Amino acid sequence: MVKRGEPPEFLPSSAGTAAIIKAGRLVDPETGTAKTNQTISVKDGRIVEIGDNVAPLPGAETIDLTEFCVLPGLVDAHNHMAITYKKFPENDVYYYTYVQDSTAIRAIQAASNGMQMLSFGFTVVRDLGNNALYADSALRIAIEQGWIPGPTIINSGIIIGGTGGQFHPTPEMARHHDIVYPEYLEADTPDEIIKAVRQNVLFGAKVIKIMVDSQPYAYTVEDMKLFIKEAANCGGLKVAGHVQTEEGARRAIEAGIWSIEHDIALNDELHRLMAQKGIWRVGTETPFTEYSATQEEFDARVVRMKNAYANGVKMAFSTDADYYVPGLSRGQVVINFLKTWKAAEIPAKEILKIMTINGYKVSEIYEKRGPLKPGFPADIIAVKEDPLRDIDALRNITFVMKDGLVFKRDGIMTPEKFLHAGPVNGWMIR
Numbered sequence: 001m002v003k004r005g006e007p008p009e010f011l012p013s014s015a016g017t018a019a020i021i022k023a024g025r026l027v028d029p030e031t032g033t034a035k036t037n038q039t040i041s042v043k044d045g046r047i048v049e050i051g052d053n054v055a056p057l058p059g060a061e062t063i064d065l066t067e068f069c070v071l072p073g074l075v076d077a078h079n080h081m082a083i084t085y086k087k088f089p090e091n092d093v094y095y096y097t098y099v100q101d102s103t104a105i106r107a108i109q110a111a112s113n114g115m116q117m118l119s120f121g122f123t124v125v126r127d128l129g130n131n132a133l134y135a136d137s138a139l140r141i142a143i144e145q146g147w148i149p150g151p152t153i154i155n156s157g158i159i160i161g162g163t164g165g166q167f168h169p170t171p172e173m174a175r176h177h178d179i180v181y182p183e184y185l186e187a188d189t190p191d192e193i194i195k196a197v198r199q200n201v202l203f204g205a206k207v208i209k210i211m212v213d214s215q216p217y218a219y220t221v222e223d224m225k226l227f228i229k230e231a232a233n234c235g236g237l238k239v240a241g242h243v244q245t246e247e248g249a250r251r252a253i254e255a256g257i258w259s260i261e262h263d264i265a266l267n268d269e270l271h272r273l274m275a276q277k278g279i280w281r282v283g284t285e286t287p288f289t290e291y292s293a294t295q296e297e298f299d300a301r302v303v304r305m306k307n308a309y310a311n312g313v314k315m316a317f318s319t320d321a322d323y324y325v326p327g328l329s330r331g332q333v334v335i336n337f338l339k340t341w342k343a344a345e346i347p348a349k350e351i352l353k354i355m356t357i358n359g360y361k362v363s364e365i366y367e368k369r370g371p372l373k374p375g376f377p378a379d380i381i382a383v384k385e386d387p388l389r390d391i392d393a394l395r396n397i398t399f400v401m402k403d404g405l406v407f408k409r410d411g412i413m414t415p416e417k418f419l420h421a422g423p424v425n426g427w428m429i430r
């Protein structure tokens with residue numbers, strides 16, 4: 001039986017398919033090693049066997065990746081798939097995007113962004129809010145039901161915050177709540193906190209995202225403990241906290257939050273505390289490019305990243321991508337974040353582990369999806385050069401398989417097998 005809210009154990013969209021993948025090099029990001037001339041057999045969407053002597057599968061398609069490095073899919077642990085603010089017409093002020101773009105158009109943008117991310121090898125995305133009225137749940141459900149190809153989505157629903165959320169609204173906006181307020185659920189009291197968590201869970205959230213300190217009335221340690229308790233009560237969900245002040249970070253750490261989103265408030269002392277308590281650092285470290293950040297911001301960010309790494313903090317590759325850069329896909333915007341990780345002089349094999357293993361762990365899917373092992377869904381990518389030596393190899397994704405179906409081959413997207421005229425994996429997935 002399919003449990004409510006859980007992807008089905010079976011993968012009907014992949015039923016009856018089989019593939020034998022011949023890998024020139026098979027990279028294991030967990031150990032930072034690679035084996036040559038390995039074979040992966042895949043049946044009904046799942047990995048059957050991996051090794052240098054694998055049993056043949058009747059009717060299997062042979063996929064020749066003998067000239068390539070094969071590895072598991074990548075994770076962006078902080079993205080906003082259903083918002084795209086832009087220079088024109090809103091001058092990158094996302095208040096106006098909320099007014100201008102309906103939930104419906106934003107859900108369709110999210111479907112496109114999902115394919116753009118998948119094409120760049122991202123088979124898992126943690127989607128942390130600002131997605132209108134649950135366009136993120138719609139995206140996750142559409143992918144899980146089998147309507148469209150896309151990454152596995154871990155979504156937050158609407159971000160919960162104290163009055164105003166992350167907004168600094170005018171009284172007029174506050175009075176006419178419905179214009180923009182769908183972007184934040186307001187919860188100031190214990191009753192409101194419990195209600196807000198439950199509303200998100202009801203409408204498909206898989207993680208709870210809160211604004212810890214974006215207003216002067218930051219959440220207290222007790223407030224956050226209540227969020228954590230209620231999220232746990234709602235099917236064992238975790239709480240991700242947007243943090244922008246040192247005091248907010250200190251409180252979130254004390255409360256035992258799952259992840260701190262954004263690096264701006266973090267310093268040596270806070271990194272030590274995070275490492276001690278095993279709290280995830282989802283830093284969203286925007287690189288300095290012609291379209292984002294400044295040299296000074298970037299330099300400070302690199303210093304913080306180096307410090308976190310030196311302190312042994314659990315780190316995740318994450319981007320906060322939510323904007324349009326003319327000429328770049330969402331996948332290109334995201335992979336450009338490698339610049340920051342390289343500038344922090346973190347070794348390539350560590351970056352690769354952070355982008356895969358750590359990503360599965362912060363997304364809480366490590367036990368069922370991500371690593372390449374028998375029984376797990378076949379989410380497999382390939383690149384020409386060895387990412388253990390040069391992480392920029394990940395900029396050129398040649399091949400992508402999701403749930404055992406080929407999404408990209410020879411550098412070209414081939415989504416036909418993912419497209420269905422109905423909920424092929426089952427309509428009851430919510």
Ligand SMILES: [Zn+2]
Binds near residue numbers: 078
């Ligand atoms: Zn964000």
